[in-house]
Amino acid sequence: MSLKQISMNQLFEITSNLASTDVVLDVRTPGEFAAGHIKGSVNIPHDQVLAHINQLKKYNVIYIHCRSGARAAAAASTLTSNGLTNLVCISGSGMEDWVGAGYPVERKQ
Numbered sequence: 001m002s003l004k005q006i007s008m009n010q011l012f013e014i015t016s017n018l019a020s021t022d023v024v025l026d027v028r029t030p031g032e033f034a035a036g037h038i039k040g041s042v043n044i045p046h047d048q049v050l051a052h053i054n055q056l057k058k059y060n061v062i063y064i065h066c067r068s069g070a071r072a073a074a075a076a077s078t079l080t081s082n083g084l085t086n087l088v089c090i091s092g093s094g095m096e097d098w099v100g101a102g103y104p105v106e107r108k109q
Helices: 008-015 030-035 044-054 070-081 095-100
Strands: 024-027 061-065 087-089
Touching: 008 061, 008 087, 030 087, 044 070, 061 070, 070 087
Parallel strands: 024 061, 061 087
Antiparallel strands: none
C-alpha cells in the first residue's frame, strides 16, 4: 500500500474541521514546535515516533508534517514499517510553506 500524500494547502483545508479522531503530528524538534505550530497539533520529534506508536494507533488519521517534508517522510516510513496504516504525509512541503501562505500559527507561551 502506498502512503497517501497531500500538500500543506490541503492540510489547511482539512484542519478547519478536523475530526476528534484525527491528529496533526508535527515531527519537528520541540524548539521548532514552540516557535510556531499548527493549532491543535501534537509534537513528537521524528526520531521518537516509534516510542509513541501505541498513542498514535488510537487515531483514525494522522497527518504528519515537519519543516520541509524530509522528517515527515522518515517518520511516516518508520510508522508504516511498524504496522500503522492511518497515515497521511505532507512531503515536499511543511511549516515553511504554511507560514509562507499566511496560515495561522500558534506559539507556546
